[in-house]
Amino acid sequence: MLTVDDARARILDEARPLGTETVALADARGRVLAGDLVARRTQPPQTMSAMDGWALRTSDLAVGRTEFRVVGVSRAGSGFTGMVDAGQTARIFTGAPVPDGADIVVIQEDTHVAAHDDDGQPLRMALTDRVEPVAGANIRPAGIDFATGAVGLLAGRVMDARAIALAAAMDHPWLQVIRQPRVGVLATGDELVRPGEPMGPDTIVDAVTPALMALIQDAGAVPVDLGIAPDARDRIDAALTAAHGCDLLLTIGGASVGDHDLMQAALISHGASIDFWKIAMRPGKPLMYGRMGDMPVLGLPGNPVSAFICSWLFALPLIDRLAGRTPRDPAPARLPLAAPVAQNTMRQHYMRARLQTGADGRQTVLPVRDQDSSLLSALADADALILRRPHALAAEPGTEVEVLRLSPVG
Ligand SMILES: Nc1nc2c(c(=O)[nH]1)N[C@H]1C(S)=C(S)[C@@H](COP(=O)(O)OP(=O)(O)OC[C@H]3O[C@@H](n4cnc5c(N)ncnc54)[C@H](O)[C@@H]3O)O[C@H]1N2
Numbered sequence: 001m002l003t004v005d006d007a008r009a010r011i012l013d014e015a016r017p018l019g020t021e022t023v024a025l026a027d028a029r030g031r032v033l034a035g036d037l038v039a040r041r042t043q044p045p046q047t048m049s050a051m052d053g054w055a056l057r058t059s060d061l062a063v064g065r066t067e068f069r070v071v072g073v074s075r076a077g078s079g080f081t082g083m084v085d086a087g088q089t090a091r092i093f094t095g096a097p098v099p100d101g102a103d104i105v106v107i108q109e110d111t112h113v114a115a116h117d118d119d120g121q122p123l124r125m126a127l128t129d130r131v132e133p134v135a136g137a138n139i140r141p142a143g144i145d146f147a148t149g150a151v152g153l154l155a156g157r158v159m160d161a162r163a164i165a166l167a168a169a170m171d172h173p174w175l176q177v178i179r180q181p182r183v184g185v186l187a188t189g190d191e192l193v194r195p196g197e198p199m200g201p202d203t204i205v206d207a208v209t210p211a212l213m214a215l216i217q218d219a220g221a222v223p224v225d226l227g228i229a230p231d232a233r234d235r236i237d238a239a240l241t242a243a244h245g246c247d248l249l250l251t252i253g254g255a256s257v258g259d260h261d262l263m264q265a266a267l268i269s270h271g272a273s274i275d276f277w278k279i280a281m282r283p284g285k286p287l288m289y290g291r292m293g294d295m296p297v298l299g300l301p302g303n304p305v306s307a308f309i310c311s312w313l314f315a316l317p318l319i320d321r322l323a324g325r326t327p328r329d330p331a332p333a334r335l336p337l338a339a340p341v342a343q344n345t346m347r348q349h350y351m352r353a354r355l356q357t358g359a360d361g362r363q364t365v366l367p368v369r370d371q372d373s374s375l376l377s378a379l380a381d382a383d384a385l386i387l388r389r390p391h392a393l394a395a396e397p398g399t400e401v402e403v404l405r406l407s408p409v410g
């Protein structure tokens with residue numbers, strides 16, 4: 001049987017980022033830049049003050065001048081267009097252009113107004129403290145952030161709040177980004193109903209579709225609910241036809257060996273090639289992977305925990321790749337066990353577990369008691385998975401094991 005690592009590699013190796021589209025900057029959160037983003041302007045556009053104070057000449061400070069004649073005011077958005085000559089100063093505010101002639105801004109805390117005119121406007125400014133004549137002090141040169149034509153954000157950058165700020169500052173109202181993957185979710189099984197639908201004695205509620213819809217959204221992709229197909233070839237065929245147009249298809253159930261496990265045959269009749277079926281992992285052994293045309297298909301086992309863990313391990317990195325991001329590959333932490341675990345089989349085991357912090361502040365990990373792959377209560381309760389490698393030996397409390405955290409969302 002294929003190992004988890006080999007299965008991951010086979011799934012990811014074939015996948016390529018999708019095409020591009022243009023989105024408004026306001027809709028760009030979480031999207032992936034399709035190309036380098038170049039500044040369309042220079043920031044700051046001219047020499048700007050970094051402080052509220054007075055613009056003047058360092059040459060005046062160097063010769064010991066302490067009083068200056070006020071010749072104008074430079075505000076953010078409306079600079080002083082005149083010249084600051086020797087012995088002169090201009091009132092200046094943070095973000096205002098530094099007038100010609102001035103090469104230093106003295107912060108107002110080091111000054112006082114020595115004389116006002118009849119309207120109360122400052123006529124003369126005097127220094128109250130000694131100010132070092134350092135040219136450029138409290139001044140931001142033009143282009144210190146970025147200059148027109150400079151590459152500010154690289155292709156592949158995920159547009160988080162910080163990247164959005166820079167794109168906005170570089171004057172990009174629109175961005176070229178990788179298209180969001182459309183991920184079809186198709187549940188199968190005669191026994192399934194939607195939450196709230198009439199129930200019979202043999203029915204259970206489709207819990208996996210809603211879980212996958214949430215997981216897909218958390219991954220920045222667009223979920224497409226393809227419904228529940230009963231265990232009948234014609235119904236599964238119709239649902240697979242409806243999947244055309246998706247970038248990835250996740251099917252749930254019908255992956256095993258039972259008489260009603262029809263998914264593989266249906267996929268093949270739709271021209272799908274099956275790359276692998278069954279991997280050495282628990283839960284999730286009957287995972288199937290193939291392609292229908294260009295569209296990758298993950299045939300998830302029906303047991304809800306198996307479907308969730310297979311999606312978490314394989315569908316999420318695949319969505320990352322299709323969306324143009326680096327496929328996630330969380331490194332396991334090492335934490336001591338809070339309860340013993342048995343020797344593992346040849347299947348890599350992802351045990352549902354809870355992180356806990358002892359009175360001494362030390363974190364341990366407690367496997368949930370029942371690892372049955374149908375138990376949604378245990379899955380909801382878990383906040384981590386203990387990763388047990390094939391044939392790992394039995395381990396006592398205190399033994400460090402590999403732990404993957406299930407994030408609060410996803
Ligand atoms: N003889 C064997 N039997 C089974 C094997 C095996 O190797 N030999 N593998 C077992 C394993 S492991 C798993 S996992 C399951 C996978 O079965 P299928 O993928 O064929 O899934 P189903 O039979 O359709 O369903 C299994 C189970 O899950 C419930 N289910 C299905 N879909 C949903 C859903 N959307 N929401 C909630 N629950 C769902 C379904 O009712 C069944 O109880 O096969 C084992 N058997």
Ligand code: MOO
Pocket residue numbers: 281282283284285286301303306373374
């Ligand atoms: O491997 Mo199945 O996926 O036990 O539940």
